[in-house]
Amino acid sequence: MAYKLKEVTMRTNNSNEGIKMISEMWEDIASGKLPLLFDSEHIFQQGISPISKYSNYSSDENGDYDLTMMSVSADFFQEMDIKVSKGLYKKYDEKDENGEIGACTRKAWEKVWHEQKIGDIKRTFTEDYESTVPGKYTKDGKPHCYLYIAIK
Known part of the structure; x- marks a missing residue:
């Protein structure tokens, strides 16, 4: 049975290491390794768009925050x-x-x-x-x- 994730969240920041982590997560989503745009059987999900949500800021853009990658209509x-x-x-x-x-x-x-x-x-x-x-x-x-x- 195929499954699909609705969202994936990581704690990160705007450091070089944080940006690298974000890029790696996007690569996993684009490849279907994380089934957000594709289901677990690598079938593309029609009618959705990928969105990044930034939330739970520890301070401002210089601190840590939650980055949630999600699919929306x-x-x-x-x-x-x-x-x-x-x-x-x-x-x-x-x-x-x-x-x-x-x-x-x-x-x-x-x-x-x-x-x-x-x-x-x-x-x-x-x-x-x-x-x-x-x-x-x-x-x-x-x-x-x-x-x-x-x-x-």
């Missing part, structure tokens, strides 16, 4: 857009013209940290979400990183 994005319209979250959308998904992710987070540093946003450090989408799945053919950052 399109309803998730609709619900998040409602939270954005209510002022609970700020949405970021960054893309990379050279097709590098890691570059658009770095740009998105650097924008958040910059806005935080200059006081344009005040983060709650409760739950933040990230969705990275390869260019082959976007309308413009460029990879995108969507962040939903909880704000005060």
